[in-house]
Amino acid sequence: MLDDFLIRAILAGLGLALVAGPLGSFVVWRRMAYFGDSTAHAAILGVALALAFDLSIYAGTITVALAVAVLVTALTARGQAMDTVLGVIAHSALAFGLVAISFVPAARVDLASYLFGDILAVGRSDLVWIWAGALSVLALLVWRWQKLVTASVNEELAMAAGIDPRLERLALSIALALVVAIAIRIVGSLLISAMLIIPAATARRFAATPERMAAIASILAALSVLTGLLASLYLDSPAGPSVVAAATVFFVFAQGVRSR
Template structure:
């Protein structure tokens, strides 16, 4: 019989998968992979600040991830070269975070869990925060779905329809920051972007509408969580990387089935 910690891990992973599917679809549509990286990598600095000031890890990562998301969104709105700017911010944020966390003795021995996740250590309070945050992000995506889709596919069309693309980009940025804060215990800061992008990329070739792609990406993300955790339990492998590996396998299978 499986232990309670494994069921808590599955529930935590499914909570993140619930928002990773639709949000990852927007990341793929908008080609925001580096955007996700820069926000996720900044979470390490948030961890260092949280431990240094003895506050919640979720609060620290959310604050820093939100600041990074708003900064990147503002720079992109001003016409900065997206790929270059996001690349600089992504790697710089990770480097600064690792340097900062080296000054926190209590974090040095547990650095791997922040980089690659520690989903098996999720407690009941973590589950409450993860599912509450997931509900907030999902509600925002549902309420703004048509606006977000229109501005993602064609910004000129969105402006003609009275939609401000900058506002929608900011809304996505904030949703991404919340998701990063939620997912750091599940897959860690280095793999959050993968959980967003890989299921959405796997679903892209099979869905004919945005809604179907978001639903398929959510399903693949959920299956990746369950199968990755099962493999981690059976093979004694790290849980976070196992989840992302399962997602990568689903992506390869989806490409193979498309060509068959």
């Protein structure tokens, strides 16, 4: 029989995997990896605010992550370069977050768990937040799937079809913000982008359609969670990094299989 903490960890990881596949596919297609990193780094500021005001960690990270998504969309619409905006916001929010955490004594000990994740410490209330967030993002992606795919392939084609690429970009930004918020307890702010990018990049080698790539990426993410947790259990290694390491092993293996 599995211990309760391990069952909760598996359920939390599978919740992330469910949405990491389709959302990670869009991150790969649209080259939004830096956006994911920026939002994840900014989430540390949300953690600091939540701890300082005795709020839910998820409420704090969701608020800051959504603010970053809206701010980036607004600034890029004014002609600012995307990479410049992301660089300024990511490093500024991370710096302010770390400074703010230094004034919250109770948070100093737990900082590593927010940077690298602590999936084995996930509680039942965490599972509610994780699955509610994952299902919300999945519903958003299913609702706007065709428009998102069209806008990702060619923005001019999307405009000709009556689709506003800026609206679809904002929808993806909001989805990323929500996933960053729910994933911070699982793999940490420094590794969230890896769980979005690596399974999707691996699936891309074997998929002929966007839908198939999203499905394969979710399966690979789920396998990475199970393999990483098993490795963590037997090797006594950090759980979050072990999950990402497992995803990387699948990626390397896929390159060899595809080459042959």
